[in-house]
Amino acid sequence: MTRDELLSMTKKELAALARESDISGRSTMTKAALIDALAQHGEPIGEEEPGLGRAGGVAIPGVAPQDRVEARARRDALYERLKNFIDAGVHCEWKSIEGYPCGLPVLVGTARCGLHGDGAIADRAIPLTGRLGFDTWPRLWRHLSLVTYDVDAFGLDPVIAEMAWHVLNMLYFDYFRVEVEGIENVPMEGGALIVANHGGAALPYDAAMLSLAVLNEADIPRRVRVIGTEIFNMLPVVSHLYRKVGAAYAVRADARELLRRGHLLGVFPEGERGFMKPVWEAYRVGRLGRGGFAELAEEASAPIVPVAIVGSEEVHPAVMVSKRLAKLVRVFFPEQRVEEIAIALNPIPLPIRWHIRFLPPVLPSSPQQHLDALDQLERSEDIRRTIQAALDDILSKRRTAF
Amino acid sequence: MHVLYPCVASREARRGTEMSTGRYPVSVGVVLLSSMMQRVLITGAASWTGGHLVRHLETRPDLEVSAVDDRDPVVEFEADFQRLSLDRLTLARYVLEVEPEVVIHLQAVHPTSEHGRSAEAEERILGSLALFGAIERLDTVRHVIVKSDTAFYGASPRNPSVLSESTRPQGTPSRFQRDLTEMERFIVQATIRHPDIAFTVLRFAPIFGPRVGNPISRYLTLPVVPTLMGFDPRLQFIHEDDAVSALEHALDHPVSGTFNIAGGGQLYLSRILRLGRRIPQPLPGRLFEGALGGLSRAGIDVPNHLRGLLKHGRITDTTAMSEIFGFEPRYTCRQTALHAYGYKEETS
Incomplete structure (x- = not known):
């Protein structure tokens, strides 16, 4: 099915089509994302502009589609680099007085995660889970709500700072x-x-x-x-x-x-x-x-x-x-x-x-x-x-x- | 750390008494002092902190404790207690009569100042003025420990993020802050006149704990806590037990100077309430004032100077406390809050 055909369909029809095509877990997807997913599903990638489909989301007025592809690439490169700072296999063994375990992956070369380490997080903003993204927020939120860590002398809250980093990256890369x-x-x-x-x-x-x-x-x-x-x-x-x-x-x-x-x-x-x-x-x-x-x-x-x-x-x-x-x-x-x-x-x-x-x-x-x-x-x-x-x-x- | 009374001897020498050999080596001074029975006078012993300090000190064989306050003690103790007005000359007369070696002045500013009820400006620190006068007249006093408050720095948006002892307070001072400033000025003057007396001024962060029952503790342990909408102040505490230990530490390690006393770390108000599972109720300015006024009428008095604190917060630098004064609190701010909210676990 071509993109133009998909564009003319309603969201309900798109969702039905997605279910038929076995693209599951789609209930939260926006219409644009559904169209992207279906367009990619039906035909081999490469017929349209390379990678543009992945940019997805809402078109920003004044921002060319090519810029969004580029932003996506830069973002991917960043995430790839950030992974190197975290040892995803080892988990921090810190435990709060109340008995809450930490559970975050440790920083490479240390035995602790960023939050419960030696306070280097005040200087090095290494993502606590090794990634940025809304899907990491529940894990971050847990630490925020259980107050498992101390803020630094100037009131820096590494968790909120990381969330802000992720949100502001939209301005930085895409806008x-x-x-x-x-x-x-x-x-x-x-x-x-x-x-x-x-x-x-x-x-x-x-x-x-x-x-x-x-x-x-x-x-x-x-x-x-x-x-x-x-x-x-x-x-x-x-x-x-x-x-x-x-x-x-x-x-x-x-x-x-x-x-x-x-x-x-x-x-x-x-x-x-x-x-x-x-x-x-x-x-x-x-x-x-x-x-x-x-x-x-x-x-x-x-x-x-x-x-x-x-x-x-x-x-x-x-x-x-x-x-x-x-x-x-x-x-x-x-x-x-x-x-x-x-x-x-x-x-x-x-x-x-x-x-x-x-x-x-x-x-x-x-x-x-x-x-x-x-x-x-x-x-x-x-x-x-x-x-x-x-x-x-x-x-x-x-x-x-x- | 051994910081001692290098000047005790010189003072005696100046006054032409039996110790006329000039300045003793510091170590000699220690030996002499530790073998002597010390008379300790504690003002403001009726408060929770004062009462517990008396209870700690009265068990020690090397100390003879006299306690003074103008109300009945909240904590029972066996030491000699005199109930007399702190803002009259009676206090000074009593001090002259006791002839203490060490004065622990907890009631440096009359509580009316803190609670904002009517009292003449002079009256609020008259007790301190009279006491310092008596101390200067006595030859026996070698060490004065004064309990001040970090409210000294006020709570201003123009204050630096971390306040050190030498920071000059910014903004319009509250009444309590003005009184503290004036009281500390008496001490500076007394230090200049009597370099042989060690004056230890301890500026305590808000004392927080399950038993102390001071305004901030009662406010923070309300089931629903009114907070100022849009503001999340950074706060620092000293645990009630640490406050008592800090005073005891000052008695054993007489270091002249002014020190901020606070537990490690800091917490945003929102985080504190979350730790305690309390429900914050953000209210806009006027309503917040109204809610605090309502609390006052309900018996939970939130003094004026705490209102500034609940807007802008206050964090002090405690490096001098650990490095010069040599005191390490047992509880961090987070542990203090947890303990105050009833967690029984031992601190790590």
């Missing part, structure tokens, strides 16, 4: 189709600062995509602990969720502590001003705060990895940046320190094709060589220029934003 360059510049060991340009106007998509870029592309899926403004601490729901997925509050004590523990620290020194950039200023990197991040890196003698992110500043093109609206918000929420509010016209993000380029790290100076305040300002300005140059380079090479 934003993030392309990553220079991932080898991210150190796989020890603390480092990752400094990127900021944008988004509505939600910090760039923080999520930056973290996912390291999780999905690097040799070891290391967490990027992004630090965010105090507004995150004040907003309902966000206030705990942002911590559970591994972010922290942008205060010097937190940043210092994260680096001391040897995490990858993600910072957006442009801050709120960068986030609220109007569309005509997109990809013009603003002042990187007061260069405090350079000082932090110097203190912890950690390398700084500059990152250029193309895509974040266009997903919600801000057509207006209002100080008056911010004033109004402050009247009702006096504890919020908002200066400006950007107004975008699209409630859902545009399907921009993202491009993230990790630039060669700026190494800390030797202990003998003391950097004074001016050196640090200069270093921060240098990094700003590097990011700007990389952004310009990426933008000049790309043909279309979508």
Whole structure:
């Protein structure tokens, strides 16, 4: 049966056909998935575009079918790689005081699973079951509901972070189709600062995509602990969720502590001003705060990895940046320190094709060589220029934003 | 760890008494002290923690315990107990009369401060002021242990994720926090004036356990727990038994300084309630306040400073506790919660 014929049938008819063709367990399948399955069942694969049938699901406006095939391939490659970190044959022998056994597979080379190991899960986000997927959620949920593990000092909940990873991968692979360059510049060991340009106007998509870029592309899926403004601490729901997925509050004590523990620290020194950039200023990197991040890196003698992110500043093109609206918000929420509010016209993000380029790290100076305040300002300005140059380079090479 | 009284001798020397040979080597000081009978004064002995501390200490042959409080003890003990007002000069007079070597000051801030009932600002810490005055006048006191609270840091969205002892609190302070700050300032001043007295300030995380019966324990063990909608604070506890052991440890290991005392790990409020099989009832701001007000009228008093805690949470850094103070709690936060909710199993 051809695809066109299948498309003209109702879901009920499709389901009946699926049962006849012995494609069982189909009751939860969407119509599109049923069509894909039946089309593949009836004819040898390869007549239509290779692998397109497997992409299945709902078509995303603005995303070409070929992109979905590619996303599928990237996702498969990632899952294949993630498997190597888990020894599926051996199970963790941890048992809670109440007597609940753990039952998760162990990390390769250790005797414990990620949750009950030595706390390395705070740095290395290795999927607890060796896979990502909704089918692993019941096992994860069990640990969540029995509270079998501790969160880390900043409130990272590895289980919720893993669920968020899986969900956000849809944005990463299928919607934003993030392309990553220079991932080898991210150190796989020890603390480092990752400094990127900021944008988004509505939600910090760039923080999520930056973290996912390291999780999905690097040799070891290391967490990027992004630090965010105090507004995150004040907003309902966000206030705990942002911590559970591994972010922290942008205060010097937190940043210092994260680096001391040897995490990858993600910072957006442009801050709120960068986030609220109007569309005509997109990809013009603003002042990187007061260069405090350079000082932090110097203190912890950690390398700084500059990152250029193309895509974040266009997903919600801000057509207006209002100080008056911010004033109004402050009247009702006096504890919020908002200066400006950007107004975008699209409630859902545009399907921009993202491009993230990790630039060669700026190494800390030797202990003998003391950097004074001016050196640090200069270093921060240098990094700003590097990011700007990389952004310009990426933008000049790309043909279309979508 | 042996941190001792290197200054005991020097203080005697300064005052021109019989010990005039100057500063003793530290080890000598220990031998002398451990062989002596120590008089210990405990304020706030009527509370659960105070009562159990007295019961621990009264069995020890090297200690002579006097206990003071302004209400009847909730825990029975045999040591000498004086019921007198803690916010009057009577306390100071009593201290001068007892001439203790060690003062364990548990009632550093009057409970009216915590419970937000009316009391004059001065009155709430008058007891501490009078006590520190008496301590400074006495020659005998070598060690003062003060029970403070991590409420000292307040609960502000601008606080760092992990609070160390030197963190400056952010945000508008609650009344309890203001009183704690002021009380700790007395101690700083006293430390400067009397470097020979060891002042140990212990900032306790909320004490939680099956028997302690303090507001947070009663709140968390309600069958249906009102929580603030959209907020899931990170909390840290110290087990009730660990709180008593920490005070006893401070008595045996006099280290000058301020230490956060909390069990290992931390828990989100939602996780705690799940551990205890309690039903969380998220309520929006106003209704939450109303529910807590209702609980207060029903006899479960949730003090004002805990309301901030239940919104923003508070996690303190306990490295100084384990490395300098040398105390290791027996229960982690998770074990504390389990124990408080009635799990009998031995901790691992």
